[in-house]
Amino acid sequence: MSKLEAKHLGIRFGGLQAVKDFNLTMESGELVAIIGPNGAGKTTTFNMLTGMYLPTEGELALDDISMVGKMPYEINEMGLSRTFQNIRLFSSLSVMENIRIAMKREAKYSFFEALFRTKKYKLAEKQINEEAMELLKLFEMEDVAGLQAKNLPYGEQRKLEIIRALAGKPKILLLDEPAAGMNPTEIEEVMGIIAKVRKMYDVSILLIEHHMSMVMKIADRIFVLDFGETIAEGTPEEIQGNPKVIEAYLGKGGADEDE
Amino acid sequence: MKTVRKIFKPEYFIFLLIYLVIVGLNKMGLINAYLFQVITIAGINVIMTISLNLVIGITGQFSMGHAGFMSIGAYISAIVSRLAFQVLERTALTDNLILLAAVVAGGIIAAVFGFIIAMPTLKVKGDYLAIVTLGFGEIIRAVWRVVDYTGGALGFSGIPKLTNFTWVFIILLIAIYASRNFIKSSFGRSCLAVRENDIAAEAMGVNCRNYKVLAFVFAAFMAGVAGGLYAHLIQFIQPDNFSAAKSTDYIVYLYAGGVGTISGSIFGAVVLTILPELLRFLNDWRLVIYALLLLYIIIWKPYGLFGGREFKFLNLETIEATDSKLRKWIRRRLRRKKEEAKS
Numbered sequence: 001m002s003k004l005e006a007k008h009l010g011i012r013f014g015g016l017q018a019v020k021d022f023n024l025t026m027e028s029g030e031l032v033a034i035i036g037p038n039g040a041g042k043t044t045t046f047n048m049l050t051g052m053y054l055p056t057e058g059e060l061a062l063d064d065i066s067m068v069g070k071m072p073y074e075i076n077e078m079g080l081s082r083t084f085q086n087i088r089l090f091s092s093l094s095v096m097e098n099i100r101i102a103m104k105r106e107a108k109y110s111f112f113e114a115l116f117r118t119k120k121y122k123l124a125e126k127q128i129n130e131e132a133m134e135l136l137k138l139f140e141m142e143d144v145a146g147l148q149a150k151n152l153p154y155g156e157q158r159k160l161e162i163i164r165a166l167a168g169k170p171k172i173l174l175l176d177e178p179a180a181g182m183n184p185t186e187i188e189e190v191m192g193i194i195a196k197v198r199k200m201y202d203v204s205i206l207l208i209e210h211h212m213s214m215v216m217k218i219a220d221r222i223f224v225l226d227f228g229e230t231i232a233e234g235t236p237e238e239i240q241g242n243p244k245v246i247e248a249y250l251g252k253g254g255a256d257e258d259e
Numbered sequence: 260m261k262t263v264r265k266i267f268k269p270e271y272f273i274f275l276l277i278y279l280v281i282v283g284l285n286k287m288g289l290i291n292a293y294l295f296q297v298i299t300i301a302g303i304n305v306i307m308t309i310s311l312n313l314v315i316g317i318t319g320q321f322s323m324g325h326a327g328f329m330s331i332g333a334y335i336s337a338i339v340s341r342l343a344f345q346v347l348e349r350t351a352l353t354d355n356l357i358l359l360a361a362v363v364a365g366g367i368i369a370a371v372f373g374f375i376i377a378m379p380t381l382k383v384k385g386d387y388l389a390i391v392t393l394g395f396g397e398i399i400r401a402v403w404r405v406v407d408y409t410g411g412a413l414g415f416s417g418i419p420k421l422t423n424f425t426w427v428f429i430i431l432l433i434a435i436y437a438s439r440n441f442i443k444s445s446f447g448r449s450c451l452a453v454r455e456n457d458i459a460a461e462a463m464g465v466n467c468r469n470y471k472v473l474a475f476v477f478a479a480f481m482a483g484v485a486g487g488l489y490a491h492l493i494q495f496i497q498p499d500n501f502s503a504a505k506s507t508d509y510i511v512y513l514y515a516g517g518v519g520t521i522s523g524s525i526f527g528a529v530v531l532t533i534l535p536e537l538l539r540f541l542n543d544w545r546l547v548i549y550a551l552l553l554l555y556i557i558i559w560k561p562y563g564l565f566g567g568r569e570f571k572f573l574n575l576e577t578i579e580a581t582d583s584k585l586r587k588w589i590r591r592r593l594r595r596k597k598e599e600a601k602s
Contacts, residue, residue, distance in 0.1 A: 050462060058383075076464035090455035100445075101452045102463045107445030111473070114444030115437050128445075143591070158591065168464060 002028055002063055002079060002171035009058035010228075011048055018044045019228045022058070026172065029250075031198065031205045033215045035177045035239075036090035036225035037248060042208045043085055045225070046176055049206070050082050062171070076110055077105070079168035082163040085177045085208075091150035095141060095160060098149050101133040106131070116145040132167065137196065138200070139163050139193065162193060166201065173197070175207045179214055194218060216240065224248065271572070272417060273365035279558035281411060285424075294536070295345055295424065299492060302427035302533035303485050306434045307514045308524040311525060315510070317447060318474040319454030320381065320390045323506050324396030327480055328369045330501035331399065332483025334409055335488035336365030337418045340491065354582055356492050362430070362487035369477045369483025372399075377475035397505055403498040404554035414497030415490075422492040430488065438521055441477065450474050515556050517563025522570045527563065 008081055009022040014232065019041040025031055034042050046055040051072040060067045062078050070078070081102075088099050106128050109121045136142045139159060144152060151158060158178055165173055179190045191214055197203065209215050215222060216236040224232040224239060226248040239245055262563070266510035281298060284290040307329060314322045339361040347353050380391045404412045441447045449470045457467050490496050509528075517529020534552070538545035555565060569575040 052458075052462075071466070073466045076462060082462055084459065088456050088459035088462075090452055090459065093451060093455060097448065097451070101448045101460070101465070104445045104449060104464060110445055114446055115440050117440055121578050125444075153350075164463065214516040 004080075004172050004204065004206075005059075005061045005064075006049070007059040007141075009045070009048060009060060011044060011053055012056045014033070017228055019225075022225075022230055024223065026204050026206065028171075029196075029202065029204055030200070030220050031207065031218060032221045032223065033207045033209055033219035034223045034225060035212070035215055037199070037208065039227075040225040041228040042225055043176060044228075046082065046174055046208065049075075049174060050080060076168065079169075079171035080174065081168050081172070082174040083158075083165050083176055083178060085180065087157050087161055088165070089149040090156060090162060093151055094146055095177075096129075096132055096145040096147050097151070098160060098164050099135060099167045100128055102164045103128050103132060105168060135163055135167055139196075155182060155189070158182070158190070159193060162197070166197060166203075167199075170203060172204045173203050175205060175209075177208050177210065178213050179209060182220050187211055190214070191218060239242040272403075273572070274432060278425075282424065296492075297533060297536045299422070299424045299427050300489075301529050302306035302424070302431050303489050303492070304512060304528040304532045305525050306427075306431055306488070307482055307483040307509050308516070308528040309434050309438050309521060310478040310508045311513050312519065312521065312524045313441070313450075313474050313481075314477040315440060315513060316524070317454060318450040318471055320471055320474070322384065322392040322475075322478075323389045323503065323510070324392035324394070324399075325478075325509050326501040326503070326505035327399040328373060328409060328479040328482035329486035329489065329505070330403060330496075330498070331369040331372050332365030332486025333485070333496050333501070333523075334365075334403060334415065334486075335368045335479035336361035336487030337410065337415050337490045337496065339364045340419055340421065341417075349419070353423050354419070355426075358426060358487075358491055358571070361491070362484050365487035365490075366480040366483035369486065370480035373476045373479025374472065377472040380473045381475065393503055393506070394504055396501070400498045400501055403501075410497075412498060414495055416495045418490050418494045418496070420491060420494050422488045427488055427492075430484060434484075435521060435525070435573075438481075440577065442521070445472060446470070446559070511553065515553065515563055517565035517567055520563075520565060520567060520569050520574055521575070522568065523563045525570075527567050530564065547586065 002023065004026040006022055006024040009024075010020045011018050024032070034045065036042055036093055043054065048055045049067075051067065051070050051074065055068060062080065065078065067075055067078065068078075089113065090101060093101075107124050109118070109124050113121045133142060133145065135147055141156070141160065141163070144156070149157065152160060158180075162173075162175065162178060165175075175194075178194070179187045179259060182190065194207075195218070198205065207215070207219065219236055222232075222234065222236055222239045223230055224242070224245050231244045232242045234242070281290065283297075285292075285295045307325065310323070311325050314320050314325070340357050343357045344354075347357070376392075376395050380388060380395070383391060403409060409415045442451075449460070449465045450473070452463065452465050453467050453470050460465055510558065512527040512531050513518075513524055514527070516525070516529055517523025531549075535545055535549055538548055560600070
């Protein structure tokens with residue numbers, strides 16, 4: 001059971017208030033989506049949650065332990081794992097190696113135990129290899145385990161990023177536009193992967209996405225951001241009918257023209 | 260039979276064979292003392308290049324002051340052996356024990372300096388790091404010039420000859436083994452992650468700074484050991500032996516052989532140490548040939564002479580030419596999709 005809590009979270013870059021008064025409480029197993037037009041502050045929010053930016057206002061806690069001021073690797077160790085909007089794989093390493101790097105917490109041996117290949121090292125490495133292979137099999141990527149990550153097709157690279165984020169056994173998974181640049185069939189596939197992740201792992205998911213059809217189908221709750229402010233929050237049905245949201249996306253009067 | 264094979268892997272006999280062939284040819288007089296010395300120096304250069312590979316090739320931190328660590332190892336170990344022989348007599352046993360002690364001491368002190376230097380410098384990246392490490396190498400050289408105890412700029416002479424080919428070969432094997440194991444462990448993988456993408460590495464729970472420091476310290480230790488071997492082989496060291504040009508030599512060996520691979524480091528250092536000596540009969544033209552070889556590598560072999568491959572016995576994962584594999588996989592996937600669509 002894990003709980004991610006953000007209270008009055010905000011960040012200011014000089015004179016620009018990029019995100020303001022962001023409040024989020026995520027319970028275990030939930031899928032929450034953040035939507036909003038370009039430049040609304042969605043990725044900035046992600047960067048604050050994962051420790052890449054230091055929030056200038058507000059509180060942030062995972063299971064009541066504050067995350068403010070922690071380095072990204074510390075936050076990852078606490079149980080938050082993310083993917084990136086622009087793919088950031090370890091591109092010249094193999095797919096397998098990408099997964100193994102993310103599983104570093106399983107490697108419970110010291111530096112000298114690794115240098116001299118003790119029994120402990122061998123056991124831990126064997127387990128890492130098996131688990132990584134299992135994970136790849138689960139997502140039907142075992143055939144490409146030995147390929148360089150950069151040689152994978154675009155969609156597979158995105159998939160690998162999600163798997164890599166999962167490999168560290170996070171409590172909360174943050175997906176930054178997992179379906180960006182994909183065609184409708186590929187989006188279907190991503191939705192399948194997310195559904196699979198939710199079914200197989202005890203993990204809550206926070207998602208940024210532009211594809212409304214996808215968000216409306218899979219999200220339990222939706223946050224709508226515009227110019228750094230949370231303008232609406234609720235279930236997909238509530239959001240769809242919210243005039244403020246329609247205004248943010250279509251401009252003033254857009255709602256009237258629709259009728 | 261299987262366990263026997265496991266312990267006595269046939270690949271390992273290659274090393275024994277190489278060792279026996281070199282020593283045997285030397286005993287038979289086919290390799291003269293001069294060439295034998297060159298081969299021994301090549302061994303030391305291999306240790307240096309493997310060590311540099313950990314920093315540049317694996318962790319992706321461009322360091323231009325590696326000869327600085329070597330000089331620390333060389334001077335410290337020379338001091339240790341000088342002090343030791345003031346008390347002890349020279350016998351075969353004390354010779355070997357003191358060499359080992361001196362070399363390890365040199366390595367440890369070099370590692371300590373590696374740590375001290377890594378802490379502030381590793382905040383900078385890329386070109387800036389190159390300049391900072393270059394500066395470090397020069398500072399070390401300047402310091403040795405003013406230390407009277409070690410002979411200042413005149414150099415440290417009278418170092419006993421303790422290093423022999425056997426020692427270099429043994430330590431070289433240990434260096435290969437240790438760096439292979441490092442790369443194949445979680446520590447080496449984290450370093451690779453830092454090289455590939457530090458932002459993603461950090462997001463995957465890799466403390467980039469710690470792993471950079473770790474790689475630096477580990478490499479400095481190895482370089483210190485190599486320096487100790489060098490001092491007790493040449494018997495005379497002076498600060499200018501460890502100039503920026505020396506650091507550059509190691510970078511050239513590394514890139515010529517194939518950066519990021521152990522096999523490339525071995526190959527590059529051996530070829531580029533021995534080749535200029537074999538070409539000595541060409542007088543000044545050898546430098547031209549050396550330069551032409553480098554140009555050939557840069558233009559036609561950008562991944563080094565070894566082309567990003569590894570010797571098989573190292574059992575390392577390498578980046579194979581994956582195109583055919585990839586095409587096969589895509590074809591299989593497409594077929595599967597078609598079948599799904601039909602049913």
